[in-house]
Amino acid sequence: MEHPHAAPRAAPRPAARLDRGRQAAPQVFERLRNAIIALELPPGAPLSRAELASQFGVSSTPVRDALMRLEEEGLVDVFPQHATVVSRIDVGRAQQAHFLRQALELEIVRLLATGHDASLILRLDQAIALQQQFAKAGDFEAFMAGDNDFHAQLYTAAGKQDLWALVHSRSGHSDRLRRLHLPSPGKAQNIVRHHKLITRAIEAGDADAAQQHLRKHLSGTLSELDKIRSHYPEYLTD
Numbered sequence: 694m695e696h697p698h699a700a701p702r703a704a705p706r707p708a709a710r711l712d713r714g715r716q717a718a719p720q721v722f723e724r725l726r727n728a729i730i731a732l733e734l735p736p737g738a739p740l741s742r743a744e745l746a747s748q749f750g751v752s753s754t755p756v757r758d759a760l761m762r763l764e765e766e767g768l769v770d771v772f773p774q775h776a777t778v779v780s781r782i783d784v785g786r787a788q789q790a791h792f793l794r795q796a797l798e799l800e801i802v803r804l805l806a807t808g809h810d811a812s813l814i815l816r817l818d819q820a821i822a823l824q825q826q827f828a829k830a831g832d833f834e835a836f837m838a839g840d841n842d843f844h845a846q847l848y849t850a851a852g853k854q855d856l857w858a859l860v861h862s863r864s865g866h867s868d869r870l871r872r873l874h875l876p877s878p879g880k881a882q883n884i885v886r887h888h889k890l891i892t893r894a895i896e897a898g899d900a901d902a903a904q905q906h907l908r909k910h911l912s913g914t915l916s917e918l919d920k921i922r923s924h925y926p927e928y929l930t931d
Contacts (some may be wrong), residue, residue: 710750717755721745722762723899729768730777730868735843736781736928738770768865769788781930787867788915793913794860798844799904801851802891803876806900813850817892820846821885822868843888867914873921873928874914894916 711720716752728734745756760777761862763769770780805813820843841861848857874880887910894903914921922929 699722703926717749717751718758718762718845721751721755722759724749724865725759725763726766726768726865728798729763730837730872732863732872733868734779736869738777738779740777740779742777750840757866766862766865782869782873782928784870784918784929784931786863786865787870790860790863790867790912792913793863795908797853797856797901798847798907798911801853801901802895802903802907804851804897805847806898806903808849808850808900812893813846814896816846816850817843817888817895821888821892823885824881828885831883833872833875836884837868837875840884869928870921871914873925874917877917880913884910887913 694792709829711717714849717737717882725740728931734740734826740760742756742760746753764771767783767786768780769777809871820839824836824839824843827833845854848854848860887906890906891903891910894900894906
């Protein structure tokens with residue numbers, strides 16, 4: 694039986710052809726990565742180079758390059774001369790990504806709480822308002838994008854944009870866990886609540902409170918790991 698939040702195991706149909714003004718391989722990578730994170734391509738889904746090349750309207754080379762990048766992030770398993778499939782969610786890699794992100798963001802919110810940047814607070818409140826709209830509409834992909842935007846704003850305000858790029862590149866497994874957990878009752882609302890608490894603490898210049906709320910916020914999905922595993926045992930691996 695299909696899981697209610699998982700799409701059929703087939704390659705995604707891109708909504709539009711690639712932008713010819715940009716290199717093809719990064720675009721193929723971005724679209725496949727987004728589909729994997731969104732579980733449109735769930736763990737175990739086969740990826741045919743020929744089919745992907747046809748769907749994206751490109752030669753096999755950009756597809757090969759994109760799959761190599763996905764393999765580097767651990768999001769696909771490549772079996773030479775046999776098949777390429779979407780990898781299972783590696784719990785160990787998800788935990789390491791969480792460790793990295795928490796270590797960085799605890800320092801970032803402490804730094805921002807001492808900065809008193811009114812324009813940052815405005816941007817964070819705007820990001821939260823958008824997330825509330827997405828949560829109400831049940832648009833989980835837009836909600837996750839909004840969640841990432843909130844955190845990216847923190848890195849940018851602290852002048853640590855390159856570190857956000859690093860975190861993002863390591864987050865594929867943890868992001869898929871988040872996507873599995875997000876439809877749980879009250880999960881999206883809790884994320885919004887935590888974002889509000891973090892923002893208010895930064896606004897008040899209360900670094901300790903900002904770190905406290907951030908730590909609780911980032912631990913939410915991993916704290917429910919056993920429940921996620923029980924619902925999706927075939928998606929996870931240790």
